[in-house]
Every structure is written in C-alpha cells, then in structure tokens.
Amino acid sequence: EAGVVQSPRYKIIEKKQPVAFWCNPISGHNTLYWYLQNLGQGPELLIRYENEEAVDDSQLPKDRFSAERLKGVDSTLKIQPAELGDSAVYLCASSLERLAGGHNNEQFFGPGTRLTVL
Amino acid sequence: GENVEQHPSTLSVQEGDSAVIKCTYSDSASNYFPWYKQELGKGPQLIIDIRSNVGEKKDQRIAVTLNKTAKHFSLHITETQPEDSAVYFCAASRVYDMRFGAGTRLTVKP
Numbered sequence: 221e222a223g224v225v226q227s228p229r230y231k232i233i234e235k236k237q238p239v240a241f242w243c244n245p246i247s248g249h250n251t252l253y254w255y256l257q258n259l260g261q262g263p264e265l266l267i268r269y270e271n272e273e274a275v276d277d278s279q280l281p282k283d284r285f286s287a288e289r290l291k292g293v294d295s296t297l298k299i300q301p302a303e304l305g306d307s308a309v310y311l312c313a314s315s316l317e318r319l320a321g322g323h324n325n326e327q328f329f330g331p332g333t334r335l336t337v338l
Numbered sequence: 339g340e341n342v343e344q345h346p347s348t349l350s351v352q353e354g355d356s357a358v359i360k361c362t363y364s365d366s367a368s369n370y371f372p373w374y375k376q377e378l379g380k381g382p383q384l385i386i387d388i389r390s391n392v393g394e395k396k397d398q399r400i401a402v403t404l405n406k407t408a409k410h411f412s413l414h415i416t417e418t419q420p421e422d423s424a425v426y427f428c429a430a431s432r433v434y435d436m437r438f439g440a441g442t443r444l445t446v447k448p
Contacts, residue, residue, distance in 0.1 A: 331380055
C-alpha cells in the first residue's frame with residue numbers, strides 16, 4: 221500500500237513569491253492534516269480536513285496561507301506571498317475516520333516538503 | 339490548550355544500553371499518546387502508542403508507560419542499536435488536536 225505522497229520534496233523561492241505544496245493521502249483516509257515543522261521542533265497543526273471540509277483551520281495564517289481539498293482526496297497548501305520566516309518543512313498526514321467510541325486513529329505522515337525562502 | 343514538554347533534547351547511549359525519553363502534558367482530558375520516530379529527510383513514523391485506559395504497553399524492544407495522575411509518559415528502548423538513532427517525538431491528543439513535544443535526538447554509538 222502506498223503511503224502519503226507529497227511533492228515537491230524541496231522548494232527554494234525568493235521572498236514575496238507564491239508557492240504550493242501537494243499531498244495525496246493514503247487511499248481511504250478521509251482525514252487529512254497539514255503540519256508545519258520548524259527546525260528542531262515538533263510538527264504544529266495548520267489545518268485539518270474531514271473529507272473536503274476544513275474542520276480546524278484555527279492555526280492557519282489566513283492572510284497568506286490557503287488550502288483546499290476539493291474532491292476530498294488530495295490537497296494543496298499555498299503560501300502567497302512567502303516570507304523568510306516561512307522556511308520550514310511542511311508535512312501532510314492522513315488518518316482513517318475517528319473510531320467509534322471516540323478513540324483517535326494513527327496519523328500517517330508523508331516525507332514533507334522542505335521550503336527555503338531566500 | 340495542550341502543552342507537551344519532552345526531555346532530554348539530546349541523548350547519547352552506547353549500543354546495547356537502554357534509552358529513556360520522558361514527556362509531560364498539561365491537559366488532563368488527553369487520552370491518546372503516540373510516539374513517533376523521524377529519520378533525516380523523512381516524515382515522522384509511529385512506533386508505539388498508548389491510550390489513557392492502559393498504564394503500560396510493550397512491543398519487542400520498545401515500551402511506553404503512562405502515569406495519568408502525574409500527567410507524564412515515557413518511552414523506553416532496550417538493547418539499543420545504531421539504527422535506533424533518530425529524532426523521537428512524543429505527542430498527546432484529546433480528540434484530533436494532537437500536540438507534539440520538541441523532540442529528542444537519540445544517538446546510539448557502536
């Protein structure tokens with residue numbers, strides 16, 4: 221079974237330019253997450269999707285970040301315009317629908333996109 | 339919201355020794371505690387998890403303990419091998435809001 225696929229793996233851009241990241245989750249996983257990972261830190265949630273609905277985007281800087289998951293499968297995260305401080309790894313993860321009884325499901329992570337803003 | 343603290347930030351052990359990483363959390367309603375291993379250039383990979391109704395869980399050389407009263411949990415790796423070298427993250431979650439610790443860089447010296 222294929223894991224979470226992300227592209228590109230690396231991206232170098234100049235500040236003020238736009239950039240987009242793509243994620244294809246594991247087949248059948250209807251929950252999709254975008255995380256930001258700064259160097260030497262743990263992942264921090266940006267946005268969570270349940271199918272095509274963004275159910276938690278409270279940590280997404282909406283002035284410059286946007287995301288979409290139009291058909292409830294793959295997703296795109298965009299930054300426009302990028303700033304120097306956006307340099308980080310952007311991780312995508314997916315999981316199955318939450319289990320009955322409220323138990324959390326394992327999140328499977330992709331390899332990430334390393335963004336460098338010059 | 340949830341706050342997860344992880345110690346130590348770096349850990350170096352000799353091959354064959356044990357390694358212990360500790361985490362504390364702040365939200366008493368958190369009920370799911372996974373541990374992830376992240377190798378260079380890769381995404382985090384789940385290695386073991388524990389739920390709040392269990393005090394300990396073991397999988398071969400890896401074990402996790404949970405103390406709900408004190409709100410801390412620990413990862414134990416026995417008989418460490420060079421391939422265990424990586425960054426390890428703990429996390430705590432109540433529903434979907436998973437919060438990660440800052441990570442521990444484990445180095446296993448041959």
